[in-house]
Amino acid sequence: xQRVTQPEKLLSVFKGAPVELKCNYSYSGSPELFWYVxxxxxxxQLLLRHxxxxxxxxxxxxxxxxxxxxxxxxxxxxEEDSAMYYCALKGQAGTALIFGKGTTLSVSS
Amino acid sequence: DTAVSQTPKYLxxxxxxxxxxxxxxxxxxxxxYWYKQDSKKFLKIMFSYNNxxxxxxxxxxxxxxxxxxxxxxxxxxxxxxxxxDSAVYFCASSQGPGYEQYFGxxxxxxxx
Numbered sequence: 001x002q003r004v005t006q007p008e009k010l011l012s013v014f015k016g017a018p019v020e021l022k023c024n025y026s027y028s029g030s031p032e033l034f035w036y037v038x039x040x041x042x043x044x045q046l047l048l049r050h051x052x053x054x055x056x057x058x059x060x061x062x063x064x065x066x067x068x069x070x071x072x073x074x075x076x077x078x079e080e081d082s083a084m085y086y087c088a089l090k091g092q093a094g095t096a097l098i099f100g101k102g103t104t105l106s107v108s109s
Numbered sequence: 110d111t112a113v114s115q116t117p118k119y120l121x122x123x124x125x126x127x128x129x130x131x132x133x134x135x136x137x138x139x140x141x142y143w144y145k146q147d148s149k150k151f152l153k154i155m156f157s158y159n160n161x162x163x164x165x166x167x168x169x170x171x172x173x174x175x176x177x178x179x180x181x182x183x184x185x186x187x188x189x190x191x192x193x194d195s196a197v198y199f200c201a202s203s204q205g206p207g208y209e210q211y212f213g214x215x216x217x218x219x220x221x
Contacts, residue, residue, distance in 0.1 A: 006170070049209070084150060088206055096154040096157050097154070098154075099151075099220070101149070101151050104150075
């Protein structure tokens with residue numbers, strides 16, 4: 001079964017603290033994973049994808065096939081990082097994305 | 110402005126009505142999608158079209174009917190609206206199936 005699990009509904013941190021948003025997946029084969037971000041009442045935007053191994057806005061995510069995880073990390077959170085974060089998996093048919101339930105990140109000063 | 114656009118942004122209507130949401134992309138993409146985001150912010154695929162042909166049709170009531178008049182447009186028509194249809198509906202497009210998806214701003218549908 002293809003599934004994405006984001007165990008935390010809400011993550012609250014202080015500005016400057018490290019952030020780790022958890023994502024676990026279930027997929028047979030080679031997964032392709034993404035992180036999307038949705039700022040308040042805005043459209044979803046692609047934050048990063050594992051195949052490009054890039055760092056966007058200070059965020060990184062490493063695919064760990066052994067642990068079937070793709071956690072999103074940032075060493076020092078900023079208030080503007082407050083948003084809803086979705087982990088997504090490209091479906092078996094290679095078409096639509098399967099989203100996790102999302103984690104709201106709240107960064108306060 | 111190259112983007113995925115949706116109209117209307119907000120839609121308030123009564124139970125039993127029929128309504129349509131329109132989506133247009135000017136990115137030259139071949140594939141378009143409709144997602145539903147419920148009150149708990151859970152996002153789920155509803156439909157996907159590639160080159161105007163339906164390629165994904167998830168378990169969605171047949172009151173929902175997508176229509177793709179051309180590659181740049183994917184409209185969603187909903188008949189006999191129910192309270193449970195209240196949600197934010199997002200359109201998205203991608204270069205092809207499985208490529209990076211670009212999302213529209215969403216349409217917030219409220220059924221009273």
